[in-house]
Amino acid sequence: MRAGFIVSAMASLMLVGLSPGVQAENTPPPPANKRNCKNTVPFSQWLADFKREAIAEGIRPQTIEETIGGMTPDQGTIARDRKQGFFSQTFIDFYFKLATKNREQTGKTFLKRYKDIFDRAEQQYGVPGPVITGFWALESDFGGGMGNLPVLRSLVTLAWDCRRGDFFRGELKAAMKIVERGDLTPDQMIGSWAGELGQTQFLPQHYLNYGVDYDDDGRVDLIRDNADVIGSTANFISSMGWKRGEPWIEQVQITKDLPWEKADLAIKLPRSQWVAWGVKGVGENLPSDDLQASLVLPMGRNGPAFLAYPNFDVYTQWNQSLTYALTAAHLAARMAGAPNLTKASGNVVSLSYEQIKELQSLLKRRGLDVGEIDGKLGAGTRKAVKDMQVKFGLPADSYPTADLLTALKERS
Incomplete structure (x- = not known):
C-alpha cells in the first residue's frame, strides 16, 4: 500500500502473524490516532449524525436502514485494530511461507484458464496477467480466504471508533453506494475485519471507483466473478501508474x-x-x-x-x-x-524481535526517527540504520546487524 497505514488481516497473512492489505484511494490516508485513544461520543449519537451526513451526500434513507439500521459496534473489530502486531520474521521466512510452489502453479493454471480475459486486460490497461495473479494469490489465495465477517458492521465500528473514524466514514458511505448500484446486497458483503471485499481485497472506495463489470452481466462482483476480478484489479493497478511493457x-x-x-x-x-x-x-x-x-x-x-x-x-x-x-x-x-x-x-544472521526493539530505542535516543519502538524493520528503521552505518563506517546496506547494535551500545 502507499505510504500510510496497513488496514487488513488477509487470511493467508494471518497464518504467519502479519496484517498487510490494501489502503483506500491513491492518496495517503490521514494519520491514525494513538491505539489507546478513547471513544467519547456515544454510538447512538454518532450513528444519528452519520445518517444525516450520508443523506446529505445523496445516499437514500432506505439504503442506510437496509445496510446499517439497528447495527451495533463490534468490540472484536476494535480489539483487532488496536492490537500491536508481532513481527520478527525475516524476508526469506515470510517469502517461503507465502510465495509457495502451490500458489505459483495455481497462478499459472489461472493464466491459462482465463487467457483471453488476461490478454484483454493487458491490452486495455497495460498490466500483465502474472502481476494480477501475484496479488490474487497473496490477498485471498485465489478466493479461498476472503474473510468471513460482515463488512458493514466492521465499517460502522471503525467509522465510529476514535482511531481512524474519518477514513472509515468514507469507506462506509462507499459500501452503501455499492449496494445502491446493485453490485452486492448487504448480506453478500462478507470479508475482512478491516472492511475489504473480494478476491483481491478491495476497500469499498476501490470497489466503487475501480470495479469493472468485465463480463457485462450488469454488476461488479469481485467475490464470485473472476472476469470482474481480473478487469478490476488491472484497472486499479493501472490507476497507480503502471508503465505498459516495462518490468517490475x-x-x-x-x-x-x-x-x-x-x-x-x-x-x-x-x-x-x-x-x-x-x-x-x-x-x-x-x-x-x-x-x-x-x-x-x-x-x-x-x-x-x-x-x-x-x-x-x-x-x-x-x-x-x-x-x-x-x-x-x-x-x-x-x-x-x-x-x-x-x-x-x-542464511543471514538476523537480529531478534527484542534486539530490534533495543536497536530502535538506541537509534531514537540519537534523534533518529524510527517510528514506534515495535520490533519491526520498517522503512523508518531501515533509514535510521543506514544513517548510523554511514556514521560508524560500516557497510551501509540498511540491514541491522549485531555489529551495529554493539557499536550503538558502546557509544551510547
Whole structure:
C-alpha cells in the first residue's frame, strides 16, 4: 500500500502473524490516532449524525436502514485494530511461507484458464496477467480466504471508533453506494475485519471507483466473478501508474564490493550503472541501458538482491510493507517464468524481535526517527540504520546487524 497505514488481516497473512492489505484511494490516508485513544461520543449519537451526513451526500434513507439500521459496534473489530502486531520474521521466512510452489502453479493454471480475459486486460490497461495473479494469490489465495465477517458492521465500528473514524466514514458511505448500484446486497458483503471485499481485497472506495463489470452481466462482483476480478484489479493497478511493457522486479547477483549506500529503494540509477558496478542478472545477462532501477537488499548485502524498476512503486503503493511488496512482485515474476529464490540466500544472521526493539530505542535516543519502538524493520528503521552505518563506517546496506547494535551500545 502507499505510504500510510496497513488496514487488513488477509487470511493467508494471518497464518504467519502479519496484517498487510490494501489502503483506500491513491492518496495517503490521514494519520491514525494513538491505539489507546478513547471513544467519547456515544454510538447512538454518532450513528444519528452519520445518517444525516450520508443523506446529505445523496445516499437514500432506505439504503442506510437496509445496510446499517439497528447495527451495533463490534468490540472484536476494535480489539483487532488496536492490537500491536508481532513481527520478527525475516524476508526469506515470510517469502517461503507465502510465495509457495502451490500458489505459483495455481497462478499459472489461472493464466491459462482465463487467457483471453488476461490478454484483454493487458491490452486495455497495460498490466500483465502474472502481476494480477501475484496479488490474487497473496490477498485471498485465489478466493479461498476472503474473510468471513460482515463488512458493514466492521465499517460502522471503525467509522465510529476514535482511531481512524474519518477514513472509515468514507469507506462506509462507499459500501452503501455499492449496494445502491446493485453490485452486492448487504448480506453478500462478507470479508475482512478491516472492511475489504473480494478476491483481491478491495476497500469499498476501490470497489466503487475501480470495479469493472468485465463480463457485462450488469454488476461488479469481485467475490464470485473472476472476469470482474481480473478487469478490476488491472484497472486499479493501472490507476497507480503502471508503465505498459516495462518490468517490475528482477533478482540479481551482486559483488562483494559495491557502494552500499546506493542500495536503497529511494535511489534510482540507470541499469547501466549497476552493471558497471558488477551487478549481474540471474540466468541471463543484465542489459546495460538507461532504464531506472533501485538495488534492494531486504536482508542486507549477504542476502537476496533485487533490481526494482519504476513499476515496483505500484507494489509499495498497494502495501507499504517492503517484505510484502517484494514477495508479491517476485511471486508474479515466477508466474511469468523467473526462477524461484533459494533458501540458502536467506542464511543471514538476523537480529531478534527484542534486539530490534533495543536497536530502535538506541537509534531514537540519537534523534533518529524510527517510528514506534515495535520490533519491526520498517522503512523508518531501515533509514535510521543506514544513517548510523554511514556514521560508524560500516557497510551501509540498511540491514541491522549485531555489529551495529554493539557499536550503538558502546557509544551510547
